[in-house]
Amino acid sequence: MGARTTKSHTMFLDSSSDVDEEASQDSARCFVGAEYQRILQPLGLTTQKAERRRDELRQLAMRYEVECLGASSYERLQVLRDCIQKKQEHRQILSTAITAHGGPTARLDAQAGLLEAERLMKQTKQELEQSGFWCLVPADPEEVLVERQIRDIQRWERAFDDWVHTLNGLTPKLFVEIVTLLRIEYNQENLNRFLRSLSLELTWNRVEARIQEMFSWKDPKRHLSPWELFKPQERNFCVIGCENGRELDRFDESISQKKFPEGGNCYQVLREFASKTFGGQHALIFEATYSISPAVQLFELSDMDLTLTLKALVDAGQGSQCFNTVLGKAIVRESLRRTIGFRLLDGFVDVLIVILLAHLGYKVQIQQKPETRTLWSFGALGIWVCIACLGRVLSGLRLFWDSVHPCSSFLAAIAKHLTLWNSLITLSELFSVYVGMQFLSCLNDPDLVGFDFFQAHPVMISALVLIRWTLLAIDFFQFEEIGRRVVPIVHAVSRPASVYFLFFLALMLAGSFQAYRVFPIEENIGGANKVLDTFLKIFRLEVLGDFDLNELEGINDKLTGRVETSNGTIHGDVDADPSDWSDKYHRGVRFEFMALSLGVTVVVMNVYIGLLGSLYDNATKRKNQLYAHYLASCCYRHLCLRLLLWQLCCWGAPCAACHEDAEDEGAGERLYWLAYEKDTLLDGNDD
Numbered sequence: 309m310g311a312r313t314t315k316s317h318t319m320f321l322d323s324s325s326d327v328d329e330e331a332s333q334d335s336a337r338c339f340v341g342a343e344y345q346r347i348l349q350p351l352g353l354t355t356q357k358a359e360r361r362r363d364e365l366r367q368l369a370m371r372y373e374v375e376c377l378g379a380s381s382y383e384r385l386q387v388l389r390d391c392i393q394k395k396q397e398h399r400q401i402l403s404t405a406i407t408a409h410g411g412p413t414a415r416l417d418a419q420a421g422l423l424e425a426e427r428l429m430k431q432t433k434q435e436l437e438q439s440g441f442w443c444l445v446p447a448d449p450e451e452v453l454v455e456r457q458i459r460d461i462q463r464w465e466r467a468f469d470d471w472v473h474t475l476n477g478l479t480p481k482l483f484v485e486i487v488t489l490l491r492i493e494y495n496q497e498n499l500n501r502f503l504r505s506l507s508l509e510l511t512w513n514r515v516e517a518r519i520q521e522m523f524s525w526k527d528p529k530r531h532l533s534p535w536e537l538f539k540p541q542e543r544n545f546c547v548i549g550c551e552n553g554r555e556l557d558r559f560d561e562s563i564s565q566k567k568f569p570e571g572g573n574c575y576q577v578l579r580e581f582a583s584k585t586f587g588g589q590h591a592l593i594f595e596a597t598y599s600i601s602p603a604v605q606l607f608e609l610s611d612m613d614l615t616l617t618l619k620a621l622v623d624a625g626q627g628s629q630c631f632n633t634v635l636g637k638a639i640v641r642e643s644l645r646r647t648i649g650f651r652l653l654d655g656f657v658d659v660l661i662v663i664l665l666a667h668l669g670y671k672v673q674i675q676q677k678p679e680t681r682t683l684w685s686f687g688a689l690g691i692w693v694c695i696a697c698l699g700r701v702l703s704g705l706r707l708f709w710d711s712v713h714p715c716s717s718f719l720a721a722i723a724k725h726l727t728l729w730n731s732l733i734t735l736s737e738l739f740s741v742y743v744g745m746q747f748l749s750c751l752n753d754p755d756l757v758g759f760d761f762f763q764a765h766p767v768m769i770s771a772l773v774l775i776r777w778t779l780l781a782i783d784f785f786q787f788e789e790i791g792r793r794v795v796p797i798v799h800a801v802s803r804p805a806s807v808y809f810l811f812f813l814a815l816m817l818a819g820s821f822q823a824y825r826v827f828p829i830e831e832n833i834g835g836a837n838k839v840l841d842t843f844l845k846i847f848r849l850e851v852l853g854d855f856d857l858n859e860l861e862g863i864n865d866k867l868t869g870r871v872e873t874s875n876g877t878i879h880g881d882v883d884a885d886p887s888d889w890s891d892k893y894h895r896g897v898r899f900e901f902m903a904l905s906l907g908v909t910v911v912v913m914n915v916y917i918g919l920l921g922s923l924y925d926n927a928t929k930r931k932n933q934l935y936a937h938y939l940a941s942c943c944y945r946h947l948c949l950r951l952l953l954w955q956l957c958c959w960g961a962p963c964a965a966c967h968e969d970a971e972d973e974g975a976g977e978r979l980y981w982l983a984y985e986k987d988t989l990l991d992g993n994d995d
Contacts, residue, residue: 353488353489353492354492358489361489362489362490362493365485365486365489365490365498366490366498368486369486369490369498369499369501369502369505370498370501371474372474372475372502372505372506373501373502373504373505374444375467375470375471375474375475375505376471376504376505376506376508377439377440377441377444378444378464378467378468378470378471379467379468379471379472379508380439380508381436381439381441381444381464381467382461382464382465382467382468383468383508383510383511383514384432384435384436384439384441385436385454385457385458385461385464386461386514386517387428387432387511387513387514388429388432388433388454388458389458389461390513390514390517391425391426391428391429391432392429392458394421394422394425395422395425395426395429398418398419398421398422398425399418399422401414401415401417401418402415402418402419402422428511428513432511433454436454444467445457469977471508471602472602472977472978472979473602473977474602475506475601475602475603475604476602476603476604476605476977476978477605478506478603478605478606479605480605480606480609480613480616480617481613483603483606483617483620484616484617484620486499486502487499487617487620487621487624487630488620488623490502491620491623491624491625491628496624496628496629499624499628499630500628500629500633503629503630503633503635503636504633506601506602506603506606506633506634506635507599507600507601507603507633507634507635507982508599508600508601509597509598509599510598510599510600512534512598515532515534515563515598516532519532519559519563522551522559523559523560531564531565532563532564532565533563533564533565533567533568534595534596534598535593535594535595535596536567536593536594536595536596536983536985537567537568537592537593538583538592538593538594543641543644543788543988544594544984544985544988545637545638545641545982545983545984545985545988545989546562546982546983546984547607547638547641547642547980547981547982548562548563548980548981548982548983549562549980549981550604550607550978550979550980550981551600551978551979551980551981559981562981562983580592594985594987596983596984596985597983597984597985597986597989598981598982598983599634599981599982599984600979600980600981600982601634601635601638601979601980601982602978602979602980603635603980604978604979604980606635606638606639607638607642607980609639609642611646611947611950611951611954612951614639614642614643614646614947615707615944615947615948615951616707617639618639618640618643618940618943618944618947619707619944621636621639621940622937622940622941622944623724625937626799626933626934626937627930628933628937629933630937631932631933631936631937631940632932632933632936632989632990632991634982634984634989636936637936637984637989638980638982639940640936640939640940640943643939643940643943643944643947644939644943646943646947646950647943647946647947647950650946650949650950651783651786651942651946654696654783654946655780655783657689657692657693658776658779658780658783659780660685660689661686661689661693661740661776662773662776662777662780664682664685664686664689665686665769665772665773665776666773667682668682668686668747668762668769669766669769669770669773671759672762672763672766672769673766675763677759678759683747683748683750686744686747687744687745687747687748689744690740690741690743690744690745690747690748691744693737693740693741693744694737694741694744696737696949697734697737697738697741699948699949699952699953700945700946700948700949700952701725701734702952703948703949703951703952704721704725704944704945704948705718705721705722705725706721707721707948707951708720708721708724709721728802729941733779736775736778736779739771739772739775740772740775740776743768743769743772746761746762746768785938786939786942788935788988791935791938791939792931792932792935793931795931795934795935795938796924796927796928796930796931796934797924797927799923799927799934800920800923800924800926800927801920801923803923805919805923806916806919806920806923809915809916809919810916812912813851813908813912813913813916816850816907816908816912817843817846817847817850817851817908820846820850820904820908821842821843821846823900824842824845824846824860824897824900825839825842827892827893827896827897828892828893829861829862829893830862831862832862845859845860846904849901849904849905849909850904850905850908850909850912850913851909851913853905853909853913855901855905857897857898857901860897860901861889861890861893861894861897863889929991930991931991932988932989932990932991933991
């Protein structure tokens with residue numbers, strides 16, 4: 309890359325660039341320590357001070373976008389220049405193919421190459437037109453030509469260098485601040501533009517040119533390949549490495565055909581069979597998309613910075629495009645790598661708890677005492693669940709607690725983590741801990757008299773079984789082929805439109821139940837059990853469409869019949885006796901049944917089914933985004949536990965893994981390379 313010059317900024321930015329430059333320099337040294345924590349809190353994001361700062365960050369995000377546009381224009385102009393050179397070579401071959409270059413075969417190859425070059429040129433020029441390229445070109449009529457800009461390629465190369473140098477200085481603190489303040493805007497347009505400006509997608513011919521230049525390859529027999537093997541452990545997203553000369557072997561392995569093993573063996577056959585079984589035929593290999601990113605400090609995060617960065621992206625919401633970008637996906641992948649041990653441990657603990665509950669449930673069913681070692685094992689698992697749950701909660705709150713403003717910061721931290729999902733998970737874990745402590749209390753008596761509590765209240769174990777199986781099922785969401793298809797279902801059910809419709813349905817059930825209970829039906833009069841039975845009648849009618857008119861009136865069916873003595877045949881009928889009908893409410897129950905079944909069972913329930921179908925269709929269009937958001941939220945909880953364990957291991961002393969003020973590596977001219985399957989990064993490709 310060419311040397312960076314300060315003049316290049318004036319070519320692409322207006323007079324406000326000086327203000328943006330000053331804002332960028334101020335941001336690089338602000339928001340550390342307590343200031344850094346306060347900017348992440350949900351309180352105060354709509355104050356005048358925050359809005360002034362948000363204006364500065366909008367300008368800064370616009371500057372990044374303009375510099376990224378200059379860098380992408382440089383790459384596209386390079387593509388056009390390469391295509392022009394290839395067209396000249398192919399035309400020369402066509403003019404001499406019969407006499408000097410192998411006859412018809414060489415001519416056909418040259419025609420194919422010429423066709424490909426024409427196609428790529430047309431596509432690249434269209435991309436230039438759509439990208440706003442001409443707004444960066446000086447308003448000189450003589451320069452409004454692509455050919456003129458190709459000849460002046462050095463100016464665009466300086467723009468590329470400026471983009472690299474600027475983003476090399478982007479610190480995690482500034483990144484978190486931008487995401488936090490811009491995420492509350494409607495549609496998050498500024499945030500999305502900012503995130504897209506942090507990376508640049510390369511065409512394959514530019515990948516070849518850059519790799520050959522970086523390696524100084526002169527060997528024509530060395531073959532590069534855009535095709536990648538399906539790798540479940542990398543979720544078809546790989547950070548190849550940093551273009552700094554230290555990982556050339558890894559680049560060679562990731563870009564060239566060395567990525568494909570030579571020959572075949574039993575392991576490779578089994579691997580291909582597993583890929584086809586669980587991922588489908590398309591998942592064996594895929595054509596990789598390559599991107600570069602100069603935001604190198606976001607690839608080299610400490611645990612503290614990674615946790616805060618991930619939290620900022622998660623707080624952007626499920627509707628955000630944060631994880632449909634290269635940087636967002638890279639941060640999620642790094643989080644998955646660092647938390648793999650905790651995720652496996654959680655899954656293992658859930659499996660053990662389910663197995664032990666199956667044994668304990670059997671003992672309750674046959675009215676026997678369990679073995680002491682079984683209770684000890686379940687109690688130990690309950691203690692670990694308690695430690696892990698409290699550790700995640702307390703560590704998450706500690707991240708945003710400020711000793712200068714303890715009360716307000718503590719409330720802000722609670723508000724930041726108080727979501728429906730977190731609340732349900734925490735309550736489920738606490739209930740598991742409560743039941744586990746009940747099991748441990750049984751050990752005080754050698755005869756296990758305390759176990760009579762569960763024999764008298766088997767619903768405790770039954771509820772715990774449902775909870776632990778639900779948590780175990782949620783663990784399986786982390787398998788991509790399952791999670792990408794099931795997470796949209798959960799998302800559709802939990803949308804406000806669905807929740808409020810269920811609230812409306814609950815009101816209809818309550819009103820119908822009260823209206824039905826007014827009838828003086830003898831079997832509906834009584835205590836709590838009678839009330840529950842009465843409610844279940846209405847619930848079955850309106851939600852399930854399961855009803856019995858005689859049951860609604862509290863009338864039991866009677867069996868009537870006769871036996872023919874000649875051949876022993878029995879003739880009978882099961883029906884209610886009309887004499888049992890009550891003149892007070894017989895017709896009223898019938899009319900009410902028709903109104904409720906038509907209004908709720910037919911109309912309301914079918915509308916809700918249609919609503920769920922529509923919400924699910926919308927969710928599947930964003931399944932990659934929703935699934936990445938789910939993985940990020942899971943990783944955040946595990947990173948909080950990881951931070952707590954690091955701090956306990958260091959006895960509270962700062963360490964390289966969790967210290968928030970770790971020294972950032974300075975700016976330079978570095979680039980990170982990434983290879984990924986574009987269909988799993990972006991949405992709009994249903995399988």
